[in-house]
Amino acid sequence: MLIKMKNATREDKLEVRKRLPGEELEIIPFGQHEIIIAKLDRKRDEYSRDLQEQLSSAPAVEEVITISEPYQLTSRKLKPEGSVxxxxxxxxxxxxxxxxxxxxxxxxxxxxxxxxxxxxxxxxxxxxxxxxxxxxxxxxxxxxxxxxxxxxxxxxxxxxxxxxxxxxxxxxxxxxxxxxxxxxxxxxxxxxxxxxxxxxxxxxxxxxxxxxxxxxxxxxxxxxxxxxxxxxxxxxxxxxxxxxxxxxxxxxxxxxxxxxxxxxxxxxxxxxxxxxxxxxxxxxxxxxxxxxxxxxxxxxxxxxxxxxxxxxxxxxxxxxxxxxxxxxxxxxxxxxxxxxxxxxxxx
Missing domain, CATH: 3.20.20.70 (Aldolase class I)
Incomplete structure (x- = not known):
């Protein structure tokens, strides 16, 4: 799961972490954004609507994207318009x-x-x-x-x-x-x-x-x-x-x-x-x-x-x-x- 954030403060990132307790998170710069990759346990329902809504409502979160493929940052789902x-x-x-x-x-x-x-x-x-x-x-x-x-x-x-x-x-x-x-x-x-x-x-x-x-x-x-x-x-x-x-x-x-x-x-x-x-x-x-x-x-x-x-x-x-x-x-x-x-x- 990718959490796309813009102008996020340290507190904003901590808020995302609170909503995903116990999960391994990695923060990566991506242009004007920061992407938080949540390495979720496949046993849990990581694609549930409730979880996406909870994360989407967090401060500075622009979009929550679920990608089933093993590649995340290269996926077109992250950037449908394509990169130049x-x-x-x-x-x-x-x-x-x-x-x-x-x-x-x-x-x-x-x-x-x-x-x-x-x-x-x-x-x-x-x-x-x-x-x-x-x-x-x-x-x-x-x-x-x-x-x-x-x-x-x-x-x-x-x-x-x-x-x-x-x-x-x-x-x-x-x-x-x-x-x-x-x-x-x-x-x-x-x-x-x-x-x-x-x-x-x-x-x-x-x-x-x-x-x-x-x-x-x-x-x-x-x-x-x-x-x-x-x-x-x-x-x-x-x-x-x-x-x-x-x-x-x-x-x-x-x-x-x-x-x-x-x-x-x-x-x-x-x-x-x-x-x-x-x-x-x-x-x-x-x-x-x-x-x-x-x-x-x-x-x-x-x-x-x-x-x-x-x-x-x-x-x-x-x-x-x-x-x-x-x-x-x-x-x-x-x-x-x-x-x-x-x-x-x-x-």
């Missing part, structure tokens, strides 16, 4: 899909700046690039580390693009947070609960990728770990899951996009690059993701994919990325027109 994550002026979850694009790995100054200029010109608002790279083989390129972060900062200064990069462990949290605008948690770390709780304690937008073998419920509970620590600026990213398919790197689970948007108020980003592993499939899957309701795209772009130190086969060349952006804009305009016509037909 503001990344220093770039709004993710708004009417227009936000596009994050750039190389899988930051390799050198020339490669990064060339790519940043290209994706900026095509209309991207956020530059992606890995400074610390989780790789299956210990002998593969692991990233430039802090030097890569410095190059990302340089690219931001020259282009005005916001930055998203991956955080792999708690040790580098403050370093990565200093340089980036969005902290990305990769698929392999979706269930790294210590890391999730750690980034929940800082005020920095987080993009949480779905684990490659994780059901939607576990994905939302991973986001719950971040939000339970006070950071509610969370985005989810569908990046493909492991199936028996052999022709693509992963299977892009497009059905998860509308499903998650039904279950959760958090914005959903689609990553068609990892979702397929093949550059020729990226554009059609990007179109499909936007048509499914994705709030943004995460796309890998490289000036010379064949020379990329990581994920070259799934990277678009700049000219193909520009084509994708044009098609996405056209699709979004059609979607807006459809909404206008639907609204007009309702009168």
């Amino acid at each position: 994550v503001d990344v220093d002026g770039v709004k993710v979850g708004d009417e227009t899909p936000a596009v994050m694009a750039g190389p899988c790995s930051v390799e050198n100054r020339e490669q990064l700046l060339q790519t940043a200029e290209a994706v900026k010109k095509a209309g991207a608002e956020i530059l992606r690039g890995g400074a610390f790279k989780p790789r299956t083989s210990p002998y593969s390129f692991q990233g430039l580390g802090e030097k890569g972060l410095e190059l990302l900062q340089l690219a931001r200064k020259k282009t005005g693009l916001k930055i998203v990069t991956e955080l792999m462990d708690v040790e580098h949290r403050d370093l990565v947070a200093e340089y980036t605008d969005i902290i990305q948690i990769g698929s392999r770390n979706m269930k790294n609960y210590s890391l999730l709780k750690s980034i929940g304690k800082i005020d920095k937008p987080v993009m949480l990728k779905r684990g490659m073998a994780s059901p939607v419920k576990d994905w939302l509970l991973a986001a719950e770990y971040v939000m339970s620590q006070g950071n509610h600026r969370v985005m989810l990213c569908e990046r493909g899951i492991k199936t028996f398919g052999e022709d693509t790197r992963y299977t892009m689970d497009l059905s998860s996009i509308p499903l998650v948007k039904e279950k959760s108020h958090l914005p959903v980003i689609a990553d068609p690059s990892h979702g397929t592993g093949r550059w020729e499939l990226v554009i059609p899957m990007a179109r499909a993701a936007v048509a499914c309701g994705a709030d943004g795209l995460l796309v890998e772009v490289h000036p010379e994919p064949k020379k990329a130190l990581s994920d070259g086969p799934q990277s678009l060349k700049p000219e193909k990325f520009a084509r994708m952006m044009k098609e996405i804009r056209q699709l979004n305009e059609l979607d807006k027109m459809d909404d206008i016509l639907r609204e007009a037909a309702s009168f």
Whole structure:
């Protein structure tokens, strides 16, 4: 059960506690509100109308919400209108899909700046690039580390693009947070609960990728770990899951996009690059993701994919990325027109 309070004093919170004697309560900041999570004993009738009325009448209580799912703060029942994550002026979850694009790995100054200029010109608002790279083989390129972060900062200064990069462990949290605008948690770390709780304690937008073998419920509970620590600026990213398919790197689970948007108020980003592993499939899957309701795209772009130190086969060349952006804009305009016509037909 969630108890939504605004401008609550210490006495107001004590009053709620009095009305739930013996129950474990947790108070979490949530925007302009505070949320009290009551971890009620399932044996009692926690959904009774009498209990809700008693709590609703307490001072400073705006709303009492009962949620049967194990995830509470990520549930759409808490925020039916949906969340918009503001990344220093770039709004993710708004009417227009936000596009994050750039190389899988930051390799050198020339490669990064060339790519940043290209994706900026095509209309991207956020530059992606890995400074610390989780790789299956210990002998593969692991990233430039802090030097890569410095190059990302340089690219931001020259282009005005916001930055998203991956955080792999708690040790580098403050370093990565200093340089980036969005902290990305990769698929392999979706269930790294210590890391999730750690980034929940800082005020920095987080993009949480779905684990490659994780059901939607576990994905939302991973986001719950971040939000339970006070950071509610969370985005989810569908990046493909492991199936028996052999022709693509992963299977892009497009059905998860509308499903998650039904279950959760958090914005959903689609990553068609990892979702397929093949550059020729990226554009059609990007179109499909936007048509499914994705709030943004995460796309890998490289000036010379064949020379990329990581994920070259799934990277678009700049000219193909520009084509994708044009098609996405056209699709979004059609979607807006459809909404206008639907609204007009309702009168």
